[in-house]
Amino acid sequence: MSMGPVETGLMIYAAVTLYWSLLGTYMLVKTDVISVKAAPIIIGYSLFAWLTSRIMYINFPEIPPHPILILSRVVDSPQGILTTIYVYVRTKVIKIKWMPYIIGYSFFLAVSRITMYLLRDLPVPEILVLPTLLAGWAGYPVWFYVYTKANRVFTPKAAYALASYQVIVWAVSIIMLYQLGLPYSIISSVQMLMEYPSTIVTLILVDRYRLRNLGVYASDEL
Amino acid sequence: MYVEYEGLWVAGGTWIFTFAYMYWVWEDSQRHKKRVWIWLLLLLLAGDPFSTLVGEVRTLGDPFSTFVSNFYRYEYLPSRGIYPYLVPLFKYDASHFVEPIWVLDTIFFWNLALSLVDGTVTYAVMFWIYRDCRKVGERATPWICVMRFIQNPPFPIGYLIPLGGYTGQIFVLVAYILRKFGYI
Numbered sequence: 001m002s003m004g005p006v007e008t009g010l011m012i013y014a015a016v017t018l019y020w021s022l023l024g025t026y027m028l029v030k031t032d033v034i035s036v037k038a039a040p041i042i043i044g045y046s047l048f049a050w051l052t053s054r055i056m057y058i059n060f061p062e063i064p065p066h067p068i069l070i071l072s073r074v075v076d077s078p079q080g081i082l083t084t085i086y087v088y089v090r091t092k093v094i095k096i097k098w099m100p101y102i103i104g105y106s107f108f109l110a111v112s113r114i115t116m117y118l119l120r121d122l123p124v125p126e127i128l129v130l131p132t133l134l135a136g137w138a139g140y141p142v143w144f145y146v147y148t149k150a151n152r153v154f155t156p157k158a159a160y161a162l163a164s165y166q167v168i169v170w171a172v173s174i175i176m177l178y179q180l181g182l183p184y185s186i187i188s189s190v191q192m193l194m195e196y197p198s199t200i201v202t203l204i205l206v207d208r209y210r211l212r213n214l215g216v217y218a219s220d221e222l
Numbered sequence: 223m224y225v226e227y228e229g230l231w232v233a234g235g236t237w238i239f240t241f242a243y244m245y246w247v248w249e250d251s252q253r254h255k256k257r258v259w260i261w262l263l264l265l266l267l268a269g270d271p272f273s274t275l276v277g278e279v280r281t282l283g284d285p286f287s288t289f290v291s292n293f294y295r296y297e298y299l300p301s302r303g304i305y306p307y308l309v310p311l312f313k314y315d316a317s318h319f320v321e322p323i324w325v326l327d328t329i330f331f332w333n334l335a336l337s338l339v340d341g342t343v344t345y346a347v348m349f350w351i352y353r354d355c356r357k358v359g360e361r362a363t364p365w366i367c368v369m370r371f372i373q374n375p376p377f378p379i380g381y382l383i384p385l386g387g388y389t390g391q392i393f394v395l396v397a398y399i400l401r402k403f404g405y406i
Contacts, residue, residue: 016334027239046234091245204259207259
């Protein structure tokens with residue numbers, strides 16, 4: 001069986017993916033991030049995620065985006081959990097009950113994907129901008145569960161302030177899109193700038209919560 | 223030719239390293255009971271994914287690079303009055319690739335080979351420093367975060383301090399060893 005250039009290229013990239021997966025998993029095991037038993041799962045998932053995204057790209061190169069966006073976030077979601085919640089819980093930064101978290105996360109992930117599907121017929125570029133904005137909001141309840149219910153990272157006042165700020169960010173994006181008619185390149189730059197304050201405040205609050213639990217901060221006030 | 227399917231040529235598996243050093247940074251900061259948010263901010267500015275209150279995995283990155291990358295993304299060209307959707311939908315067909323352009327392909331795979339070397343050196347140095355710090359009871363977070371930051375700094379820092387690839391990691395490794403043996 002002879003392989004064409006595309007097949008050859010894909011085989012090379014599959015080998016590279018396998019290399020990164022093996023090397024990364026080796027480091028995870030050697031530094032006690034995961035157990036040896038979990039290693040095959042991580043390697044298998046990593047290869048599966050790569051293969052799925054390649055198959056989607058072959059069938060939908062660049063456009064149309066919705067099948068890719070809908071499926072990719074579902075396939076990528078374990079990565080998000082591992083790199084954030086798992087790390088937080090395993091290093092004892094926060095505590096959660098896994099079952100309510102997984103159920104809540106899966107539910108709101110489904111909500112965001114259905115939202116995106118329902119909005120699939122919107123004209124370009126709104127097809128990319130609006131669903132992203134709307135679907136992003138589906139993640140809020142789970143984070144509120146993690147930060148305010150399961151752990152008291154935020155006081156209610158701080159949580160409301162951050163939520164209000166996100167509303168403003170969302171409104172500014174809508175105004176830029178519909179009122180000002182700005183191109184997406186500018187909208188995305190402004191969005192990125194507007195992420196700085198809430199991200200930095202969130203990082204500081206999580207850090208203070210963590211240090212307070214470790215006994216570094218005596219005060220319970222934020 | 224390969225370059226027409228540029229978006230197809232993406233290797234997977236590197237997310238595992240993000241997972242690893244995010245864990246190392248938090249674990250190290252817990253053990254030493256030190257602040258971590260400033261160091262995490264460096265990681266975010268280097269474009270690493272991190273979930274915040276907003277609930278989606280996202281990066282901070284820099285606004286300039288975001289502008290440039292989205293300016294040329296052709297899904298968004300209609301917002302600038304250009305309508306690529308008016309042409310028939312391009313469908314994948316391997317028979318379009320009968321004659322590879324070998325020069326471009328060679329450059330392309332040479333870059334792939336270099337990225338393997340860069341990545342391996344970078345993650346190996348991070349891994350070694352983290353384990354060494356854990357063994358001797360030193361703090362690893364600043365080293366890990368600086369290594370990741372200089373690998374992919376936001377505009378224009380990358381132009382002012384060109385230490386991308388594995389060059390910066392070698393500097394950090396030498397600095398770490400000098401510090402370890404009391405020279406700095």
